[in-house]
Each structure stands twice: as structure tokens, then as C-alpha cells.
Amino acid sequence: MNKTSLITGILTLALSMSATAGPRDRYQDSAKVIDVEPVYRTVEITEPERHCWDEEVTHYQPREHGYTGTVLGGIIGGVVANSVSRGRGRGKDAATLAGTLLGGAIGHDLSHQKRGGGHYSTSYERRCETTHQTHYEEQLAGYDVTYRYRGRVFTTFTKQHPGERIPVRVSVRPIHDH
Incomplete structure (x- = not known):
């Protein structure tokens, strides 16, 4: 083994020991x-509330219209046109068709007029709306804790109730005079 390797090994060992074996200036204890x-x-709390009710609604129901007026108007129009037209052949056929x-168009229009042609009906429909209700509530945020450690009194805030003793971290450092 050469001298350089030996020195490097010793230095590496010394550095690793000094990193783990340093002074212990902190420790954990408990206080009364x-x-x-x-x-x-x-805390402000907003919650949705849904309210529903049945509402009376009136609808107009038109009378059902079939094809009777249109067909009847077409027949009457065809008969009248056929009997009124003079001539024969295609002229008479065209007049009958017209x-x-x-x-038919007049019969259709007359049968679809709303004169007395329907009725009103009432039914109930479900209606709903959502509103937001806000209220305020007191919630536990934590605890103000007073404790004694080695004759001195300290206070702190904790999220959890500490019980009879509270863990404390103690740090010891030398005072340097300059």
C-alpha cells in the first residue's frame, strides 16, 4: 500500500466520523x-337548500282538427266547378280541379279557425329552486398551552390537546464573549 492511499483512507475515515459524531446541542424532553x-x-358556512313545490298551470287545448273540412270543401268545390263550367274535355276537367x-283550401281554413274550437285544462307541474343559506359557526382551532420547564413558564399554540405533559425540544449552545 502506498503512502498516498493510506493518507486518503485516514482522511476519509476522519471526515466521516466527524460528520456523525458532532456535539449534541439539541435533545427532546417533556414539560408539565x-x-x-x-x-x-x-367560520362562515354556506349550504345550498333546494325548495320544491307543485304549481298550478293552465294550458289551452285546441280542438283536434281532422281532414274533414278540407275533404268536404274539396268535394263541394269540385262539384260546383264541374256544374258551373261550360264546355267539355280538358277545360271542364281543369275547372273541376281548380x-x-x-x-279544399277554404274548407281547411274554416275548420282551423279557433272559434269555439278548444278548451282549457289545468294541471300541476313540479317547480324547484336552489337558494344558498349562510350561517356562522364557532369551530375549535386549537389550544393555547401554558407549560413549565425547569422553573420557567412558556406558552405555545397547538392543534391537539397536549394532555398533562408536552414534548419540548431543548437546544444548548455556548455563549461566546467577544
Whole structure:
């Protein structure tokens, strides 16, 4: 083994030992709890509320219209046009066809007029709406804790109730005079 390798090995070992074996300036202990006061905070809470009701609704129901008026108007129009037209052949056929179409259109229009042609009906429909209700609530935020450690009194805030003793971290450091 050469001298450089030996020195490198010793230095590596010394550095690793100094990193793990340093002074212990912190440790954990426990202190006596002498007072615990709950701390509350006011919290705003908004919750949706759904309200539903049955509402009366009136609808107009038109009379059902069939094809009777249209067909009847077409027949009457065709008969009238056929009997009124003079001539024979295609002229008379064209007049009959025109009368049938015109009579059908008039019959259709008359049968679809709303005069007395329907009724009103009432039914109930479900209606709903969502509103948001806001209220305020006191919620436990944590605890103000007073504790004694080695004759001195300290206070802290904790989220959990500490019980009779509270863990503390103690740090010891030398005082340097300059």
C-alpha cells in the first residue's frame, strides 16, 4: 500500500466520523402542562337548500282538427266547378280541379279557425329552486398551552390537546464573549 492511499483512507475515515459524531446541542424532553385554553374561530358556512313545490298551470287545448273540412270543401268545390263550367274535355276537367283545390283550401281554413274550437285544462307541474343559506359557526382551532420547564413558564399554540405533559425540544449552545 502506498503512502498516498493510506493518507486518503485516514482522511476519509476522519471526515466521516466527524460528520456523525458532532456535539449534541439539541435533545427532546417533556414539560408539565399547567393550563390549556381552547381557541375558537368563527367560520362562515354556506349550504345550498333546494325548495320544491307543485304549481298550478293552465294550458289551452285546441280542438283536434281532422281532414274533414278540407275533404268536404274539396268535394263541394269540385262539384260546383264541374256544374258551373261550360264546355267539355280538358277545360271542364281543369275547372273541376281548380274548384276542388280552392274548395279544399277554404274548407281547411274554416275548420282551423279557433272559434269555439278548444278548451282549457289545468294541471300541476313540479317547480324547484336552489337558494344558498349562510350561517356562522364557532369551530375549535386549537389550544393555547401554558407549560413549565425547569422553573420557567412558556406558552405555545397547538392543534391537539397536549394532555398533562408536552414534548419540548431543548437546544444548548455556548455563549461566546467577544
